[in-house]
Amino acid sequence: MLLAYSSQRVAYPYFLVALLLFLLQVVVGTWLALSYAVTMPQWLVDILPFSTTRAIHTNLLVLWLLLGFMGTTYFMIPEETEREIFSPLLAYLQLTLLVGTGVTAIVGFLLGWTKGKPLLEIPFPLDYLVVAGALIFLFNVGMTVIQAKQWTLIQGSLFGGLVFLAVMYLFNLPFYANLSIDWYYWWWVIHLWVEGAWELVAAALTAWILIKITNVPRELVEKWLYVELGLFLFTGIAGTGHHYYWLGAPKYWLWVGGFFSALEPLPILLMVLDAWHYIRNRRAGLNGRLIFTLAVGMSILHFVGAGFWGFAHTLPQINYYTHGSQVTVAHGHLAFFGAYVLLNIMSFYYAMPRLEGLAEFDERRGTLAFWWMSITMMLMTLAFSVAGVLQTYVERVMGLGYMTAQAQMRFWFAILVVLGLSLLGGVILTVVDLLTLRPALAGAKKA
Amino acid sequence: MTNKLAKLIFYLGTLISLVLFLALTFDTHRQIQTLTHADQLSEQVVAGKRVWHKYNCNDCHTILGFGSYYGPDMTKVYWRRGSEGIKAVIRSPEKFTTWRKMPRLPLTDKELEDLVAFLQWTSEIDTQGWPPQDQKLRGAPGRAVTLGVSPGAVLFQEKGCFACHRLYGTGGQQGPELTHVGSRLSYETIEKVLTDPRSTNPQATMPPPMVSHEERDRLAAFLAGMK
Numbered sequence: 001m002l003l004a005y006s007s008q009r010v011a012y013p014y015f016l017v018a019l020l021l022f023l024l025q026v027v028v029g030t031w032l033a034l035s036y037a038v039t040m041p042q043w044l045v046d047i048l049p050f051s052t053t054r055a056i057h058t059n060l061l062v063l064w065l066l067l068g069f070m071g072t073t074y075f076m077i078p079e080e081t082e083r084e085i086f087s088p089l090l091a092y093l094q095l096t097l098l099v100g101t102g103v104t105a106i107v108g109f110l111l112g113w114t115k116g117k118p119l120l121e122i123p124f125p126l127d128y129l130v131v132a133g134a135l136i137f138l139f140n141v142g143m144t145v146i147q148a149k150q151w152t153l154i155q156g157s158l159f160g161g162l163v164f165l166a167v168m169y170l171f172n173l174p175f176y177a178n179l180s181i182d183w184y185y186w187w188w189v190i191h192l193w194v195e196g197a198w199e200l201v202a203a204a205l206t207a208w209i210l211i212k213i214t215n216v217p218r219e220l221v222e223k224w225l226y227v228e229l230g231l232f233l234f235t236g237i238a239g240t241g242h243h244y245y246w247l248g249a250p251k252y253w254l255w256v257g258g259f260f261s262a263l264e265p266l267p268i269l270l271m272v273l274d275a276w277h278y279i280r281n282r283r284a285g286l287n288g289r290l291i292f293t294l295a296v297g298m299s300i301l302h303f304v305g306a307g308f309w310g311f312a313h314t315l316p317q318i319n320y321y322t323h324g325s326q327v328t329v330a331h332g333h334l335a336f337f338g339a340y341v342l343l344n345i346m347s348f349y350y351a352m353p354r355l356e357g358l359a360e361f362d363e364r365r366g367t368l369a370f371w372w373m374s375i376t377m378m379l380m381t382l383a384f385s386v387a388g389v390l391q392t393y394v395e396r397v398m399g400l401g402y403m404t405a406q407a408q409m410r411f412w413f414a415i416l417v418v419l420g421l422s423l424l425g426g427v428i429l430t431v432v433d434l435l436t437l438r439p440a441l442a443g444a445k446k447a
Numbered sequence: 448m449t450n451k452l453a454k455l456i457f458y459l460g461t462l463i464s465l466v467l468f469l470a471l472t473f474d475t476h477r478q479i480q481t482l483t484h485a486d487q488l489s490e491q492v493v494a495g496k497r498v499w500h501k502y503n504c505n506d507c508h509t510i511l512g513f514g515s516y517y518g519p520d521m522t523k524v525y526w527r528r529g530s531e532g533i534k535a536v537i538r539s540p541e542k543f544t545t546w547r548k549m550p551r552l553p554l555t556d557k558e559l560e561d562l563v564a565f566l567q568w569t570s571e572i573d574t575q576g577w578p579p580q581d582q583k584l585r586g587a588p589g590r591a592v593t594l595g596v597s598p599g600a601v602l603f604q605e606k607g608c609f610a611c612h613r614l615y616g617t618g619g620q621q622g623p624e625l626t627h628v629g630s631r632l633s634y635e636t637i638e639k640v641l642t643d644p645r646s647t648n649p650q651a652t653m654p655p656p657m658v659s660h661e662e663r664d665r666l667a668a669f670l671a672g673m674k
């Protein structure tokens with residue numbers, strides 16, 4: 001029996017739904033690239049505009065990543081608190097509620113029902129159901145932790161990050177009459193999520209899995225976790241200013257945003273060094289190496305996508321030209337992939353074999369899928385970046401028309417269609433592998 | 448690194464950043480009123496913002512540089528096309544797009560007016576000079592206006608002529624540059640073109656401008672003076 005607590009099982013349906021939504025997200029992503037590359041007929045654009053498919057692509061992303069985090073939290077909390085989840089029933093109820101809301105929202109988008117705010121399109125009253133789902137989750141996890149009466153920093157960071165995440169979503173609920181103020185608070189959701197709350201969740205889950213797979217002393221991990229969290233919040237909170245340069249806010253944001261956000265790569269770098277150090281000095285005899293590959297690959301791509309690609313356009317002198325161009329898209333893709341997609345994949349590869357009762361599993365497909373997806377995503381990022389630099393130069397520096405620049409970029413979107421199909425292949429392999437894990441072949445491999 | 452130091456970094460780091468951020472947020476709320484001309488945020492502008500959300504324009508077009516990148520940025524679109532230009536595109540996008548299409552959205556006339564008011568208000572937000580490609584536009588019609596204090600110049604902007612034509616190098620690419628059109632064409636010819644572009648050139652693709660006789664004459668006078 002590999003599961004210490006039977007209520008950890010609630011994680012499984014969360015993972016299952018998350019994986020299927022991931023698949024769908026990438027199918028829609030390929031469609032988006034196609035819409036850029038070829039001329040869609042007017043009748044089709046009239047009934048299925050780009051805006052609708054883009055809303056579906058991004059909402060699926062956020063939904064499945066959050067379901068993944070929640071599933072992993074449910075898997076981890078019993079082991080951390082050494083007791084069963086407060087109410088598995090509530091966990092299933094919450095899943096049903098969130099998936100029901102998500103599916104309704106997506107069907108709604110297809111019918112033109114939307115709040116019309118990028119990435120946060122889920123309209124009233126569905127947005128309140130999302131809040132309800134989040135509250136059930138926090139209550140369930142919170143009660144488990146409170147009843148256990150033993151707090152660890154990892155729990156604190158995880159729970160703190162989740163509360164932070166939920167609270168920030170509230171800033172999305174009101175209607176803001178002033179467009180500039182609207183975007184000001186839009187970033188309290190988006191930026192303070194991916195460069196604040198989600199980083200806390202990611203740091204906690206990563207630290208927990210690293211302790212499990214390497215058996216390094218918890219005190220060491222938690223000490224560095226404090227430093228990471230401190231640096232994330234120090235740079236990330238005021239770093240929100242890197243989105244306030246051109247939205248009608250005072251000039252001092254150019255200084256504040258530029259300075260703090262330029263430091264944002266530091267905690268990410270620290271996470272890379274940490275993971276590397278713990279794995280080098282591991283004391284556990286855990287079988288298999290895929291989980292280590294994922295841990296290292298994740299932290300490196302987190303750094304490249306968020307740290308490096310983020311830094312590249314965060315200074316106002318550069319952002320003036322790249323703001324709102326395909327450079328942003330390049331960064332968005334690699335950052336989300338490195339930081340949060342791979343984190344979820346790693347968590348799934350940690351939890352799934354245990355849920356399936358497998359001490360060791362055949363890692364060949366999973367390893368191939370990791371490299372396939374990561375290399376493809378890296379190439380996608382480069383293609384978006386080339387398109388973005390062309391756009392920046394032709395449209396913003398030379399001052400030629402928008403469509404003149406798009407014509408120059410078109411070739412790269414054709415490439416992106418091909419890369420999208422390749423990524424889809426990698427995702428299918430990942431999903432199939434995780435859902436049909438097989439015992440390791442005798443003598444096939446040893447770490 | 449001691450444990451104590453690690454905790455200190457956490458608490459102090461978070462606190463400093465948070466306090467600074469909240470203080471600046473407070474100050475931003477005060478200053479943003481002026482920077483966005485919040486006093487001109489009329490009911491119509493707010494209604495226009497709701498229209499902007501209702502049709503999810505933002506998931507194809509950026510505004511203030513935020514949103515999707517499938518179509519051009521809308522922050523300063525009012526400078527580029529004027530109210531009639533914006534309305535024309537929304538009414539029949541198929542006439543203005545080439546290989547990348549925009550959907551035909553069922554806006555009512557009122558929604559269209561509100562949306563234009565919203566975009567006009569938006570174009571006046573002080574964006575610290577962003578986006579770079581639109582900054583020159585401020586100069587072009589402005590210069591034309593001051594040249595002759597001409598009502599024709601104002602019409603040139605409002606009726607969307609900039610969508611296809613350039614003055615002083617700014618404007619659309621489909622039609623010819625008109626900075627020196629007065630030295631090529633007479634007042635009468637320009638008037639003919641404005642009445643029916645095909646009357647002087649049967650192959651002309653330019654749509655007849657939607658202007659009254661009086662407006663047409665003002666436009667012709669303005670353009671004939673551009674030598």
Ligand code: HEM
Nearest residue numbers: 194242261264306310311313314323324328332335336339
């Ligand atoms: C895992 C962490 C991160 C994720 C998932 C992420 C994701 C994103 C996304 C999706 C956007 C585009 C939002 C939109 O306008 O629609 C964005 C914008 C941006 N990000 Fe990040 N980001 C992360 C970390 C960072 C870091 C660490 C930096 C700086 C060092 C950074 C710098 C920027 C900048 C400057 C923009 C604005 C681009 C523009 O002006 O158009 N990001 N990010």
Ligand code: HEM
Nearest residue numbers: 026029030032033328329332333336337420423515516517
């Ligand atoms: C088949 C693979 C994919 C393709 C071809 C693709 C393509 C696209 C395209 C064309 C857009 C629209 C950009 C615009 O607004 O104009 C987009 C948006 C976005 N996609 Fe993907 N995508 C794919 C997979 C993914 C994956 C795996 C992730 C997560 C890691 C992701 C995250 C995002 C995000 C965050 C945005 C919003 C970007 C922003 O606002 O900057 N996509 N995608």
Ligand SMILES: [Fe+2]
Nearest residue numbers: 191195240242
């Ligand atoms: Fe940010």
